[in-house]
Amino acid sequence: MLDAKLRPLIDPPLNRVGRALAGAGVTANALTFTGLALGLAGAAAIALGHIGWGLALIVANRLLDGLDGAVARVRGPSDLGGYFDIVADFAFYVSVPLGFGIAAPANALPALVLVASFVLTGVSFLAFAVIAAKRGEETQAHGKKSFFYSTGLAEGAETIAVFIAMCLFPAWFVPLAYGYAALCALTVIQRSAMAVRAFTG
Numbered sequence: 422m423l424d425a426k427l428r429p430l431i432d433p434p435l436n437r438v439g440r441a442l443a444g445a446g447v448t449a450n451a452l453t454f455t456g457l458a459l460g461l462a463g464a465a466a467i468a469l470g471h472i473g474w475g476l477a478l479i480v481a482n483r484l485l486d487g488l489d490g491a492v493a494r495v496r497g498p499s500d501l502g503g504y505f506d507i508v509a510d511f512a513f514y515v516s517v518p519l520g521f522g523i524a525a526p527a528n529a530l531p532a533l534v535l536v537a538s539f540v541l542t543g544v545s546f547l548a549f550a551v552i553a554a555k556r557g558e559e560t561q562a563h564g565k566k567s568f569f570y571s572t573g574l575a576e577g578a579e580t581i582a583v584f585i586a587m588c589l590f591p592a593w594f595v596p597l598a599y600g601y602a603a604l605c606a607l608t609v610i611q612r613s614a615m616a617v618r619a620f621t622g
Contacts, residue, residue, distance in 0.1 A: 431487060439491025449493035453505050456485030460513035467520035467588070475520065476588035482513055483581055507547075510577070514539050517584050521594050531598035538605035542575060545612045552620055571615060573608040575601065 442452070463478030486506075493502055515536045522532030549571045583601045587594050 432491075435487045435491040436494065439488055440495050442488065443492045443495035447492060449489040449496065449498075449502050450505055452485045452489035452492060453502070453509050456482045456489065457509040457512060459485065460509075461516050464513075464516035464520035467517065468523035470524055472524075472588050472591055475517075476585065479517065479581070479584055479588065486510065486513075511539070511543050514543075514580060517587075518598060521587060521591070521598075524591075525594075528594050528598070531595045531602075535598040535602045535605075538602035541609050542573070542605045542612075545609045546571060546573070549612055549616055552616070556620070558619070571612055573612050575604045575608040579604070 459478050460482030463475045463482060466472070466478060467475035486509075489502075489506060493499070518532040518535040518539075522529045553571070580601075583597055587597050590597075
């Protein structure tokens with residue numbers, strides 16, 4: 422919901438840093454895999470009870486996730502890079518609630534529900550992208566991407582805001598997890614309605 426609105430604000434500084442990194446020989450894929458390693462380390466830190474470190478590593482992951490796209494725009498995007506980027510994103514997204522679920526037994530069920538909701542939103546997102554590409558549809562609402570990005574209520578910005586809230590207020594994990602899982606479910610319904618409108622006929 423907020424991703425497209427934030428792009429005009431975050432893209433210019435990311436692009437400046439991306440040009441410098443590309444000039445230094447840094448590749449987008451290197452940033453993607455480094456970011457993934459940091460994100461998974463953040464989830465592991467949360468699982469071990471080091472939530473402050475988890476928060477710092479989550480923020481680092483998101484920074485590198487923005488920079489890999491900025492470098493790709495300079496060096497030229499690739500289909501393989503787009504594949505690695507989305508796989509790394511979803512691996513990171515499911516790892517954070519998993520970390521909270523391991524950290525405290527009371528978090529296990531809501532963490533499982535949240536991971537399941539991420540799977541559903543991911544399936545709806547990727548299925549929409551595949552069919553939109555098959556029909557030759559394009560959008561630049563989220564900037565230039567390797568494939569079609571459909572808009573939804575629960576997107577990257579909202580997910581990171583919830584993760585940060587979970588780290589700052591770990592005692593609120595259960596209501597935050599259930600609440601965001603509900604928003605993800607609404608996103609699937611919203612995207613399905615969009616599919617009906619876009620793919621009928």
